[in-house]
Amino acid sequence: MEGGPDSVCVLGIDLGTTSVKAALVVGTEQGQVVAESCSRETQAYTSSVEAGLQGMEQDSRRIIRALNECLAALPQQQLQRVSHIGITGQMHGIVFWKRDQDFLKSYDAAGTIHDYVVAMLCDLKKPLMSVQNAASWGYFNSRNKSWNTDILKKSGFPVHLLPEVGDPGSIAGRTISAWHGIPKGTKVGIALGDFQCSVYSCLTERTDAVLNISTSAQLTISMPSGFQPPETPDPSSAVTYFPYFDGDYLAVAASLNGGNVLATFVNMVARWTEELGFQIQESAIYAKIIKAALDQNDSHLSVHPTIFGERHTPEQLASVTSIAASELSLGHVTRAVCRGLVENLCSMLPVQRLLETGVRRVLGSGSALARNEVLRQEVERIFPFPVVYGKDVDAAVGAAMVMFQGK
Template sequence: MSDFILGLDVGTTSVKAVLLETGCRAVAASQALPTVSDLPDHSGIKAKEQDTGRIIDTLNRCIGLLPGDKLQRVRCVGLTGQMHGILLWRPESGCDWSNRDFFTAKHTSQLITWQDGRCSSDFLSSLPKPDSHLSVSTGFGSATIFWYMKNKPEFLEDFTVAGTIQDYVVSMLCGLDGCVMTPQNAASWGFFNTSSNQWNENILKGAGFPLHLLPQCVPSGSLAGRTRSQWHGIPAGTPVGAALGDFQCSVYSCMSARTDAVLNISTSAQLTFAMPADFNPPDSPQPVSSISYFPYFDSMYLAVAASLNGGNVLATFVEMLTSWMRELGAELSDSCLYEKLIHCALNQQTSDLRVSPTILGERHNPLCLGHVTNISTSNLSLGHVIRALCRGVLDNITSMMPVGCLQQAGVSRIVGSGSALARNEVLRQEVEKAFPLQVVYGQNADSAVGVAMVLCDRL
């Protein structure tokens, strides 16, 4: 009889749970539910917070939909989820197990997500310089704590432990007195040196930072503890992995060879490949570089071009047309309009129209917004515009990580993934034009599957 790994992804908008069969590494069952946990911002500080209780309730409901007989044969539980954000709690009262088969959040803060905008550029520039190759941005856990130190120091006094939302779930499942965190999530918080795998304690101490809130760092892929109670039929004492980053897990789920690069185009877009085992990142942040280096597994790094502009650009264009049509007295759903636009573009194989789609800017160049050039009377059809827009998404990501960079790194294949690529044939055509390499699809990046695969490979 087969055993299973339970992989859980506590994402920004939804929770996903998968049961991975240990022998054949096939997904035996999966469920996903939206969390509907966003809280309104009445503060005027560009806060982005989510209701912790709703997230945990959704997690419990999601697991409850999985086959009970298979949950009883879970050998290990793996957690991943949204990076950068922060949740604070007191271990002794951080959850309630009185319902026995599941826990509910209790005496925790709300989740302050990676999308939080309360830390202005001026505020971030006032922080000490980190001893790290990664810059600190608004929405990062360390930056949020600094903000509370300055603006609401009494808020921090109510809590003794902090971590990401996935770290919190691990702590509650295992009944830990503190929080353990892998370098993948620690790096996403800021003020963490991935070469030494240590927090910048001296720098933070000098700035008056509450060091007791820093989690204990453990290797990525290691265990954090064992379940303290039975959980939805999963036996008490089941090993639980230390939580991992959702980006790293999504890459792990579909990068089958060191010579693969993964191109994911969903809401945003990412292009990444694994660096050589002996690679060391820069000594200091490179804020104007379009390529970042994220800690992966076994002391390795991923080179990442993470664009803010992907499928969201196409969605914005569709929303714009829908709004225009509504103003003109015509009605057509977004999904129907999207399909019609793709059909128009499929009939227009090329276009000399040029669209730079960076309407959201980029982290390394936030002031570089979108523009359209080479406009003529012959290229104003919807087919021309959509074809040029799709090519622009690819032109942008390849400008951040040029094809020559991939070839120099020994990349021989592009693994295409993401909802936008799966839905948009025009986008796939432009991918194949942009890369003079083999392009394969069908290995969709999935963080929940990835975290289960990590633990399956390490059992």
């Protein structure tokens, strides 16, 4: 482990939708270094039939169990050196609880799952939520940091459950007891948005843009200091503004179409092959179509790959145009799909706007981008900036890094 005995150690926690990650980050003279990390699947999805819900329900106890398993797997001698804890997680969920007990028919508090963990660690009388999480819930004015209680009251919403709101990066409280070797009295930051922490983990310069292509895809830039988003969000806009840190905002083009499109394409080829009487593993198909696309440097075939729609245009699905008999090979089609994914993001947040904002570099991250050389080639073809890889986003690490800045 890097860092001397006097170096600062911070614990970052990400309570994700399907897994929990904990990372120990050490501060050195050169910056922050990830010393140890651990992740565990939560297996928290459960049936919502009894509750009569239309959405997705998770068992919070399983999430907490996965968190405890993560911490138990980290070196206790390092946990004993933790001075601060940064916590982030899935922003759009909600947990109801009663402060005195875990399970009652009525509740007196609500927050995200990571707000809940902060409240339990610090024994908060009323949950404290960051501007980032509050904005993700909606009916919140991020300019004056207040809930739209007038609107909510008129609809009969139980506004007494709404948490108090604080600035991201601030301290929510201190641990009321030792926890997996972490000392009692350790400072705990207000719970943060996982998207913001992911960006924070790699965005080192305001002139950087972050391109992340995993299952879905996001293109993110930091807006100039002093920027304020429109008072009323435009649902038809492809760009969303997320509260970031120190009063700043991120402009985000969040596409529903990323690596999931490529996975669907591979699955389609596999099913066609099976219908013809052959059977090939999808992993083998993926490798072969990427090789074919690498051998085919260009394609005039045009694929608009939005098979999952987009939030701002849910009715607009995928299309293929400029189909010529000479460009029907797997190589042509694969390259056109990869190019279409990048072009779709750029249609949401155009290159011209990046130039106007002062972007000078693109940081490429995400599993789909890492494993697909064709996709990287198309990124480099379309963006008129240097593209740097290897700075993968990590919400747990980002949450820890925020705590270093807030000390």
